[in-house]
Amino acid sequence: MAPTSSDKTAPTGRLAGRTALVTGGGKGMGAATVRLLAAEGAHVVALDIDGAAARSVAHDLGPGVLAREIDVTNQARWAEVAHEAEQRFGGIDVLVNNAGIADPALLENLDGTRLQRTVDINLVGVFNGIQAVVPAMKKNAAGGSIVNIGSVGAFQGVPRMSGYVAAKWGVRGLTKAAALELGAHHIRVNAVHPGQTRTPMTHGVVFDTSAVALGRVGEPEDIAQAVLFFASDQSRFITGSDLVVDGGQLAGQADYSGLPD
Numbered sequence: 445m446a447p448t449s450s451d452k453t454a455p456t457g458r459l460a461g462r463t464a465l466v467t468g469g470g471k472g473m474g475a476a477t478v479r480l481l482a483a484e485g486a487h488v489v490a491l492d493i494d495g496a497a498a499r500s501v502a503h504d505l506g507p508g509v510l511a512r513e514i515d516v517t518n519q520a521r522w523a524e525v526a527h528e529a530e531q532r533f534g535g536i537d538v539l540v541n542n543a544g545i546a547d548p549a550l551l552e553n554l555d556g557t558r559l560q561r562t563v564d565i566n567l568v569g570v571f572n573g574i575q576a577v578v579p580a581m582k583k584n585a586a587g588g589s590i591v592n593i594g595s596v597g598a599f600q601g602v603p604r605m606s607g608y609v610a611a612k613w614g615v616r617g618l619t620k621a622a623a624l625e626l627g628a629h630h631i632r633v634n635a636v637h638p639g640q641t642r643t644p645m646t647h648g649v650v651f652d653t654s655a656v657a658l659g660r661v662g663e664p665e666d667i668a669q670a671v672l673f674f675a676s677d678q679s680r681f682i683t684g685s686d687l688v689v690d691g692g693q694l695a696g697q698a699d700y701s702g703l704p705d
């Protein structure tokens with residue numbers, strides 16, 4: 445049967461009609477996630493401290509994708525962007541807490557300011573995002589889905605990454621506590637844990653794939669696919685869960701000796 449004019453405009457895809465907020469949406473796996481969720485029919489707000497990067501991702505994706513600047517540590521700004529997304533698109537269904545920084549250093553060289561910044565962005569920023577969207581998600585009969593990006597460093601220790609690892613283990617715990625509190629509102633909270641992935645964050649890192657079962661580094665799109673799974677109804681009975689997306693890295697023994705002191 446030939447498509448009608450309404451068929452042409454009807455949203456299609458696994459996230460048709462949904463609205464998603466993606467932090468760190470300007471680069472790396474956040475940018476890949478913005479593109480994939482938009483391709484699956486979602487309205488997306490790409491949030492990034494680097495507003496120009498977010499705008500350049502949104503630019504090619506049409507009016508259903510907005511770019512907004514935010515530092516995820518700023519609760520007042522979170523309230524503004526959540527309010528705007530709700531007004532503009534009629535609700536919030538998905539939050540992807542992806543923004544993060546890596547600041548490698550030996551434990552004794554990591555001063556308090558650097559440690560605090562890592563914890564504030566990588567852990568408190570996730571908390572801020574959840575707090576900001578839950579009131580909107582509670583209004584949805586179908587609830588919502590929150591996807592937190594952790595790391596394989598949330599399952600092990602990594603030398604020269606003590607602040608980062610502490611924050612990422614925190615993200616795992618926060619994911620489970622939030623899942624328990626929010627389940628009654630049909631809001632699911634899960635974590636995706638990437639292994640070594642080729643993004644601006646790892647630019648210049650000499651990857652060791654000898655301990656990766658699949659024998660390669662991850663690409664941002666590999667991570668985005670796992671995020672889509674949690675964002676969509678395909679994972680409708682999964683909450684408080686961890687999904688490791690690392691090509692089998694955690695199954696073996698990685699060598700981190702190449703990190704700077």
Ligand SMILES: NC(=O)c1ccc[n+]([C@@H]2O[C@H](COP(=O)([O-])OP(=O)(O)OC[C@H]3O[C@@H](n4cnc5c(N)ncnc54)[C@H](O)[C@@H]3O)[C@@H](O)[C@H]2O)c1
Nearest residue numbers: 468471472473493515516543544595638640641643644645
């Ligand atoms: N790349 C990897 O190998 C790897 C491995 C495990 C986990 N991760 C995690 O995946 C997530 C994405 O990493 P990536 O590799 O795509 O990083 P990236 O550096 O390429 O991109 C991160 C994005 O977050 C933004 N950002 C940084 N601080 C912010 C803040 N305060 N507020 C808002 N936005 C901010 C940056 O501007 C950037 O656009 C991070 O949480 C990271 O810890 C990455």
